[in-house]
Amino acid sequence: MTQNSPLRPQPRFPEPDTEPFWEATKNRELKYQTCNSCSEVIFYPRAHCPSCGSLETSWNTSKGDGAVYTYSVILQSRHPAFKDLGPYALAYVDLDEGFRIMSNIVNVADPVNDISCGMRVKLNWHDQGEGEIALPMFEPA
Amino acid sequence: MSQRREAAIVGIHEYPLRVAPGVSSLQIKAASAAKALSDAGLNWQDVDAVYDTGTHQNIGGLGISEYLGLKPDLIDTTSVGGSSYEFQANHAATMIASGKANVALLTYGSTAHSDRRAIGTGGATGQGSPTPFNNMEDPWGMTLISNYGMVKARHMHQYGTTDEQFANISVATRYHAMRNPEAVKAMTDLEFVGVNEITTQDVMDSRLIAWPLHLLECCMVSDGGGAVVIASKEVAANCTKKPVWIIGGGEATKYRENGGDITVSAGAQSGPRAFADAGVTPDEIDILMAYDSFSITVMCMIEDLGFCSKGEGGDYVSSGILKFDQSGGPALNTDGGGLSSNHPGERGIFLLLESARQLRGESTAQVNDAKLAVAVGNGGQLGSRHSTSATILAAD
Numbered sequence: 001m002t003q004n005s006p007l008r009p010q011p012r013f014p015e016p017d018t019e020p021f022w023e024a025t026k027n028r029e030l031k032y033q034t035c036n037s038c039s040e041v042i043f044y045p046r047a048h049c050p051s052c053g054s055l056e057t058s059w060n061t062s063k064g065d066g067a068v069y070t071y072s073v074i075l076q077s078r079h080p081a082f083k084d085l086g087p088y089a090l091a092y093v094d095l096d097e098g099f100r101i102m103s104n105i106v107n108v109a110d111p112v113n114d115i116s117c118g119m120r121v122k123l124n125w126h127d128q129g130e131g132e133i134a135l136p137m138f139e140p141a
Numbered sequence: 142m143s144q145r146r147e148a149a150i151v152g153i154h155e156y157p158l159r160v161a162p163g164v165s166s167l168q169i170k171a172a173s174a175a176k177a178l179s180d181a182g183l184n185w186q187d188v189d190a191v192y193d194t195g196t197h198q199n200i201g202g203l204g205i206s207e208y209l210g211l212k213p214d215l216i217d218t219t220s221v222g223g224s225s226y227e228f229q230a231n232h233a234a235t236m237i238a239s240g241k242a243n244v245a246l247l248t249y250g251s252t253a254h255s256d257r258r259a260i261g262t263g264g265a266t267g268q269g270s271p272t273p274f275n276n277m278e279d280p281w282g283m284t285l286i287s288n289y290g291m292v293k294a295r296h297m298h299q300y301g302t303t304d305e306q307f308a309n310i311s312v313a314t315r316y317h318a319m320r321n322p323e324a325v326k327a328m329t330d331l332e333f334v335g336v337n338e339i340t341t342q343d344v345m346d347s348r349l350i351a352w353p354l355h356l357l358e359c360c361m362v363s364d365g366g367g368a369v370v371i372a373s374k375e376v377a378a379n380c381t382k383k384p385v386w387i388i389g390g391g392e393a394t395k396y397r398e399n400g401g402d403i404t405v406s407a408g409a410q411s412g413p414r415a416f417a418d419a420g421v422t423p424d425e426i427d428i429l430m431a432y433d434s435f436s437i438t439v440m441c442m443i444e445d446l447g448f449c450s451k452g453e454g455g456d457y458v459s460s461g462i463l464k465f466d467q468s469g470g471p472a473l474n475t476d477g478g479g480l481s482s483n484h485p486g487e488r489g490i491f492l493l494l495e496s497a498r499q500l501r502g503e504s505t506a507q508v509n510d511a512k513l514a515v516a517v518g519n520g521g522q523l524g525s526r527h528s529t530s531a532t533i534l535a536a537d
Contacts, residue, residue, distance in 0.1 A: 009279035012271035044277045072290030073352035079264035082282040117298035
C-alpha cells in the first residue's frame with residue numbers, strides 16, 4: 001500500500017521552523033519541542049511557545065509510541081503520487097509524549113476495518129532516498 | 142422588538158449559473174453587484190464600502206475597487222475561506238452602525254468548475270512558499286475530503302453517531318434543492334446521477350470518497366457567485382425591498398492542537414457570542430443556513446451553535462425537523478445547500494443570500510412567517526485550521 005514514491009510531496013526548505021524536525025529524520029529520530037518556561041509540549045515545531053509566547057524551547061526525541069486519534073481512508077485522490085495506491089489511511093496520531101502528528105497508518109490489510117480510534121501504533125520510517133529525509137509513518141503496535 | 146436595527150441587507154443577487162464557461166470571476170462579481178444594487182433600488186456610485194476576499198486580482202484587495210469602478214471610503218478583504226462572507230457581513234454591520242459607511246457591497250465570484258479545480262481530491266500542490274503547516278501535512282496524501290473525514294470518524298467513535306444519522310443532512314438539503322429551479326439546473330448541468338429526492342439509504346449506498354464520507358455527503362464543485370448590499374437604517378428606509386436586519390455576529394478560528402477535541406469547531410466560540418450579541422437563542426431560529434461542505438460540517442455547526450448538546454446531533458438531525466415544512470426545529474439550507482445547489486469553493490455568501498430570501502418571503506422552500514435566521518459559515522479545513530463565523534438576521 002503506502003510505498004515510497006518520488007512524486008510524494010516533500011517538505012520544502014528553507015523553512016526555519018520545521019527544518020530541525022526534518023533534519024533529525026535523516027537519523028530516524030522523531031523530534032518534538034517543549035517550552036522552557038511553561039513546560040508545554042510544542043508541535044508542530046515553532047521558534048516560540050504557542051501557549052505562553054516564550055522564545056526558549058528545547059528539542060526532545062520521542063519513543064515513537066502512541067495511539068490513533070482519528071483517521072480517514074482515502075479511496076479517491078487525483079494527486080499523481082497517491083492516485084494509484086489503492087485505499088490508504090491518513091491519521092492524526094497522539095504520541096505518548098503528548099503531541100499530535102499527522103501521518104499515514106501502514107501495514108494494515110484493510111485500512112477501514114483494521115484501524116480504529118484509540119488503536120496503539122508505533123513508528124515505521126519510510127526513507128525517501130540516500131541522504132534525504134525519512135517520513136515517520138505508523139503501524140499497529 | 143428590542144433587537145438591534147442599525148444595518149440591514151437591502152439588496153441581493155445570486156449568479157444563476159453553476160456552469161459558466163467563458164466568464165471570469167471578476168465578471169461574475171460585477172454582474173452580481175449590479176443586480177444586487179438594482180434589487181435594493183440603489184445606484185452604483187452609492188457604494189461607499191467594498192468587501193471582497195481579494196482573490197482573482199493582483200495584490201489582494203487592491204484590484205476590486207478599480208475593476209468595479211468604485212471609490213469606497215472603506216475596504217475589507219478578510220479572507221478566511223468559505224466563511225469570509227459572514228466575517229465581512231459582521232464587519233460591515235459594525236462599521237455602518239458606527240457611521241463609517243452607509244452602503245456596503247460584498248462580492249463573490251468563482252469559476253472553480255470550469256477551471257477543473259480538483260478541490261476535494263487534489264491533495265497538496267507543493268507550490269508556493271513553504272510554510273510550517275504545509276511541511277508537516279503535504280507528505281501524507283491528505284485530500285480536503287479526508288481532512289473532514291477524520292472529523293466524522295472521530296465523531297462516530299466518540300458519540301456513536303451513525304452513517305444513517307449523518308445521511309439525514311444530505312436528505313434534507315436535497316429535499317429543498319428539488320424545489321429550487323436553479324439548484325435543479327445546477328445538478329443537471331453538473332451531471333448528477335439522479336436529480337431527485339434521496340433517501341438515507343441512497344446516501345449510504347453512494348461510493349466512499351474518503352471513508353467515512355460518501356459521495357452524497359460531499360458538496361459539488363460549481364461555478365458561481367453573488368453579491369449582497371448592506372446599508373444603514375436611513376438608507377434602508379428608502380430601498381425597494383424590505384430590510385433584513387443584521388442583529389448579531391460572532392467569529393472565531395480553531396486549529397489542530399495537542400490533545401484537542403477535533404469534533405468541536407470554532408463555532409463553539411463564535412456561535413454563543415453571536416447569539417449573545419443578537420439577544421436571541423437557538424430555539425428561536427427559523428432558518429439555519431449552515432455551511433454544508435460536508436455532512437460533518439453541518440453536524441458540528443448544529444451542535445456547536447447550541448441547537449442540541451455536543452454529541453447529540455445524530456439524534457437531532459434524524460428527527461426530520463430540518464425540512465422546511467416540518468416544525469420543531471430550524472429549516473436547514475433551504476436553497477439546497479452546497480450539497481445540492483451551489484458550491485464554487487467559498488459558499489459563505491449564499492448563506493446570507495438564502496437567509497435574506499427567507500426573511501423577505503422569497504425562498505423556493507419558504508418557511509411560513511420566518512422571522513430569524515442564522516448564517517454560519519465554515520472556512521478552511523475543519524480537521525486542521527478553520528474559521529467559523531455566524532451572522533444572525535431578523536425580518537423587518
